[in-house]
């Protein structure tokens with residue numbers, strides 16, 4: 273086996289941490305040699321784990337880029353609106369790129385990234401993680417080999433889950449169109465990519481309907497306060513932040529997600545402080561969210577194959593569920 277790939281990690285939030293765990297597991301394959309993030313506490317925590325010295329810790333991606341090429345590849349795990357400029361610049365510098373989805377909020381910007389990468393002759397991989405699973409390989413093979421007969425239709429459900437939706441799309445980073453994008457892009461780019469990949473044909477038309485049904489001031493219960501910590505009706509509310517986040521304490525998996533997004537201080541006092549001061553303690557009926565909480569997409573593929581995708585907040589959080597219908601069977 274050759275030497276480990278050296279990596280510069282840009283954005284040490286939730287996803288940056290997820291990729292760092294891979295490096296931890298496979299130190300012979302990859303090594304983190306530089307990190308960039310303005311949230312210095314989170315950045316330094318990660319940097320120390322990988323013995324990245326202070327001279328290789330940066331407060332912004334462009335400070336890192338100013339050093340030229342210091343690694344084989346860069347992982348870009350910044351917020352949705354901050355993908356294009358670093359992707360373009362790191363491509364110019366000759367870095368191979370692992371870019372978080374979505375590539376960019378607009379088509380023109382996506383094209384810009386692809387042009388920059390092609391011009392530089394570097395590798396670009398987008399983190400459409402669903403594609404790279406044994407499950408997807410099996411489903412795609414089934415379809416490609418006509419094991420179900422001729423493919424006719426696909427029903428696909430993305431059950432985001434009520435508390436996950438409240439966490440990410442009402443109180444969290446993906447709640448607003450202007451700050452991140454529509455849910456069809458920020459959440460369902462995975463599903464649209466997956467459907468296209470599994471069906472193996474080009475889409476000829478796409479239509480979509482959705483709405484923000486529930487998380488609006490009109491549905492705010494009488495007597496509700498702006499923050500769950502002050503709220504008289506909180507014990508009765510399914511979306512209580514107090515219950516959700518205090519309930520993560522002591523559970524290693526839930527402390528890692530979603531709690532570490534809310535605070536790095538995994539104590540009762542730390543959680544209460546974050547709910548007092550931060551976005552995650554807000555009443556779900558008194559946030560500044562505007563993205564849809566339920567959406568249906570219809571895709572017509574070449575050859576008359578149809579697919580529907582439903583994304584909904586109003587489910588338990590679970591894995592995507594897909595039904596595939598062919599002329600000789602279904603799965």
Ligand SMILES: NC(=O)c1ccc[n+]([C@@H]2O[C@H](COP(=O)([O-])OP(=O)(O)OC[C@H]3O[C@@H](n4cnc5c(N)ncnc54)[C@H](O)[C@@H]3O)[C@@H](O)[C@H]2O)c1
Nearest residue numbers: 283284285286287308309311332333349350351352372399
């Ligand atoms: N592939 C997936 O399944 C998946 C899942 C969740 C999120 N994402 C995507 O990953 C990206 C990151 O999401 P996240 O959940 O980690 O968010 P996050 O907020 O936890 O992390 C983003 C980090 O980027 C940092 N950052 C902001 N500006 C920066 C800059 N100029 N230079 C360097 N760092 C900067 C922030 O301080 C933050 O720490 C988003 O585009 C998101 O849509 C992908």
